[in-house]
Amino acid sequence: MRKSFFLGIDGGGTKCRARLRDADGALLGEGSGGPSNIRLDPDLVWNSILTACREALSQAGLSDSDLGAVHAGMGAAGAGQASAVERLLSRPHPFASFAIDTDAHTAWLGAFNGGDGAILILGTGSCGYGGVGGQCRYVGGWGFEISDEGSGAAMGRELLRRCVWAHDGRIPSTPLSEALLAEFSHDLEKLIDWVGAARPSDYARYAPLVLDYANRRDPLGIALVEDAAAGATRIAMRLLELGAPNLCLFGGLAEPLLPWMPPPIQQTIVPPAADALDGAILLGRSAASRGRA
Numbered sequence: 001m002r003k004s005f006f007l008g009i010d011g012g013g014t015k016c017r018a019r020l021r022d023a024d025g026a027l028l029g030e031g032s033g034g035p036s037n038i039r040l041d042p043d044l045v046w047n048s049i050l051t052a053c054r055e056a057l058s059q060a061g062l063s064d065s066d067l068g069a070v071h072a073g074m075g076a077a078g079a080g081q082a083s084a085v086e087r088l089l090s091r092p093h094p095f096a097s098f099a100i101d102t103d104a105h106t107a108w109l110g111a112f113n114g115g116d117g118a119i120l121i122l123g124t125g126s127c128g129y130g131g132v133g134g135q136c137r138y139v140g141g142w143g144f145e146i147s148d149e150g151s152g153a154a155m156g157r158e159l160l161r162r163c164v165w166a167h168d169g170r171i172p173s174t175p176l177s178e179a180l181l182a183e184f185s186h187d188l189e190k191l192i193d194w195v196g197a198a199r200p201s202d203y204a205r206y207a208p209l210v211l212d213y214a215n216r217r218d219p220l221g222i223a224l225v226e227d228a229a230a231g232a233t234r235i236a237m238r239l240l241e242l243g244a245p246n247l248c249l250f251g252g253l254a255e256p257l258l259p260w261m262p263p264p265i266q267q268t269i270v271p272p273a274a275d276a277l278d279g280a281i282l283l284g285r286s287a288a289s290r291g292r293a
Helices: 042-059 064-069 082-089 103-112 152-168 175-183 188-197 200-204 207-215 219-241 254-260 276-289
Strands: 005-011 016-022 027-033 070-076 097-102 117-122 126-132 135-139 247-250
Touching: 005 042, 005 103, 005 276, 016 042, 016 276, 027 042, 042 064, 042 070, 042 082, 064 070, 070 103, 070 276, 082 097, 097 103, 097 276, 103 117, 103 126, 103 135, 103 247, 103 276, 117 219, 117 254, 126 219, 135 219, 152 175, 152 188, 152 200, 152 207, 152 219, 175 207, 175 219, 207 219, 219 247, 219 254, 247 254
Parallel strands: 005 070, 070 097, 117 247
Antiparallel strands: 005 016, 016 027, 117 126, 126 135
C-alpha cells in the first residue's frame, strides 16, 4: 500500500512556505518559494507553491512522482476572496487532495487546535480571526487597499504618504523622511512611478526601516509605529469583545509591535500550540478524511 504524506502550505504576500509530515506526524522536510497571495496571477502562485513543495519533498528524499501521495492543505493570503480561490483552482494540481482556506484559519487551527481563542496576524498584511464555541469570525484583513491596519504594507504606505507631506512642507522633515526621499532622489515623479507598479510586499519592505528609526527616536518613525500598534490594538480588542479568552500573535511584525501595544492586550497573549504550517496540515488531513480532491 502506497504511503500517504501530508503537506502544509503557508502562502503569504512575500513568500510561500511548505512543511511535509508523514502519516504519523514525523517532520520530513520544509521548503520555501516566492510570493503566493492568491489574488496574484495563478500561474505565479502555483510556481511559488510547487517550488516550496519540491524543496520539502527533496529534503525527504522524495520527488515529483510522489506528489500524488501527498494530501495538501494551504492557508493563503487572499483566500477569503472566492473569485481568487476559483482562479487558483482552475489550474490542475498534482496532489492526492488539496484544500485551501485563509491563512488566518490555518494559523488559528495551529494555535488552538480548533478550540476557543483568537489570532492576530501582523505581517505583510494583517488580519484578526477568532473562534469561540465553534463559531469563527474575521476582524480586519480586508485587503491592503482599504484595511490591513498594523501591517508592514500599511506602515510602508503611510511612510510614503507622510514623506510626501514632508516634501511639501506640510509636516516637519525628519531623518527618516530624508532617508526615504533620498531613495527617489527627492523626485516625487520617481516616487509616483514606483507607486504605480508597487505591490503590498514592496511597501512592506519599508517596515524594518520605520522600526529602526523609531528605535532611534525619530519623530516620524515613532508616529508610524504608534499608529500601527494602535491599529493592531483595535483589532485585538474586538476579538476579545467577541469572547476570545486569549490571543496568539503571528507574523514578522508581531514581536516588534507588541511592546507598543497596551498592557491589557499584552496580558492576553499566549504562545501557540503549533504554527500555521501545522494548521495547514490539519486542514489537509481533515479534507483527506472527507475525500475532498
